[in-house]
Amino acid sequence: MAIIITLVIFVLGFILGAATSERKLVEIEQLSRQQDADFNSLQFQFSYLENVPKEQSCVVLSRTLESNLKTLGPSLKKIEGYEASGDVKNPDYILLKRKYVIGNLRYWLLAEKSKQLCSTDAISVLYFYERGCQQCGDESYIFDQLKQRLGDNLLVFSIDASIEESVIDILRAQYKIYGFPSLVIDGKTYPGYMSTQQILTEICPKYSSDNEACKGYR
Numbered sequence: 356m357a358i359i360i361t362l363v364i365f366v367l368g369f370i371l372g373a374a375t376s377e378r379k380l381v382e383i384e385q386l387s388r389q390q391d392a393d394f395n396s397l398q399f400q401f402s403y404l405e406n407v408p409k410e411q412s413c414v415v416l417s418r419t420l421e422s423n424l425k426t427l428g429p430s431l432k433k434i435e436g437y438e439a440s441g442d443v444k445n446p447d448y449i450l451l452k453r454k455y456v457i458g459n460l461r462y463w464l465l466a467e468k469s470k471q472l473c474s475t476d477a478i479s480v481l482y483f484y485e486r487g488c489q490q491c492g493d494e495s496y497i498f499d500q501l502k503q504r505l506g507d508n509l510l511v512f513s514i515d516a517s518i519e520e521s522v523i524d525i526l527r528a529q530y531k532i533y534g535f536p537s538l539v540i541d542g543k544t545y546p547g548y549m550s551t552q553q554i555l556t557e558i559c560p561k562y563s564s565d566n567e568a569c570k571g572y573r
Contacts, residue, residue, distance in 0.1 A: 449518065456515060457522065459513065460512065462512065463479060463510075463512040476562055477507060477509070478508065478510065480509065480510065480512065480540050481512050481526070481530070481539035482512065482513045482536065482538055484514070490535075490536060497554065501551065504568040509558070516535060534546055540558060545557070552572075556572050
């Protein structure tokens with residue numbers, strides 16, 4: 356009887372685990388398709404706005420970026436949740452994660468181009484992390500707090516270097532990323548963990564306008 360009960364529990368656990376993993380992959384795939392649609396829409400809007408006067412295109416593009424970039428943070432948290440409990444070696448999951456990273460970098464390039472054309476007062480940060488990195492969780496928490504304080508004036512693009520993706524290798528070579536966490540702020544690399552004070556010291560002088568969160572750091 357004990358053997359039968361143990362076997363039933365094992366089978367039920369296996370079925371439940373398989374169903375949970377499948378549900379997570381479906382959710383990630385839906386998220387990936389949504390990001391593809393959002394980016395394609397944003398890319399079309401950007402191409403269209405290149406043909407209208409600059410003063411009009413910058414206003415519309417700025418609002419579009421603000422709206423679409425808000426999807427990155429919640430999406431990343433959801434994927435990190437799956438990584439904490441799911442099968443991160445599953446080929447389907449890895450493919451979907453690669454699509455997320457590439458989508459993230461597309462938004463980064465678009466934000467950088469918008470900054471050049473429209474002189475937006477926002478700082479872009481490439482945040483490189485890796486699964487198993489001891490201080491990466493603390494760094495992520497700091498950026499969550501800074502985003503609440505700085506809002507759309509701070510654009511954080513998180514890059515999971517655990518994913519095998521050639522574009523990540525190119526960026527790591529370009530910005531000399533050898534360890535984690537590492538930050539790239541306006542093109543300059545900052546290796547290792549950075550505290551809230553250290554990050555504010557670096558980014559606050561780059562803003563052209565006053566910001567409540569930057570008092571004492573300019």
